[in-house]
Amino acid sequence: xxxxxxxxxxxxxxxxxxxxxxxxxxxxxxxxxxxxxxxxxxxxxxxxxxxxxxxxxxxxxxxxxxxxxxxxxxxxxxxxxxxxxxx
Numbered sequence: 239x240x241x242x243x244x245x246x247x248x249x250x251x252x253x254x255x256x257x258x259x260x261x262x263x264x265x266x267x268x269x270x271x272x273x274x275x276x277x278x279x280x281x282x283x284x285x286x287x288x289x290x291x292x293x294x295x296x297x298x299x300x301x302x303x304x305x306x307x308x309x310x311x312x313x314x315x316x317x318x319x320x321x322x323x324x325x
Contacts, residue, residue: 257301261309265316 264286267279290306293299 253301254304257305257308258312261305261312265309265312269316269320 264279264283268283272278287309290302290309293302294306296302
């Protein structure tokens with residue numbers, strides 16, 4: 239039995255905004271300079287990306303592809319930004 243659930247358009251825009259904010263927070267915690275007593279988030283971020291890559295083709299996790307697309311675009315922007323400041 240197929241069930242179709244209709245969701246309002248604002249649901250997807252809110253979801254997209256939440257994913258962007260989460261990914262931006264993760265990336266900037268990884269690239270920010272560390273102070274005393276602060277944790278290094280890069281190993282946690284590595285596990286997060288590996289989990290997303292594992293879940294990409296699973297039908298139970300359709301949003302994994304969306305998060306990876308946003309993450310890839312953000313990482314390109316961050317790399318471009320750092321390259322520009324290092325030249």
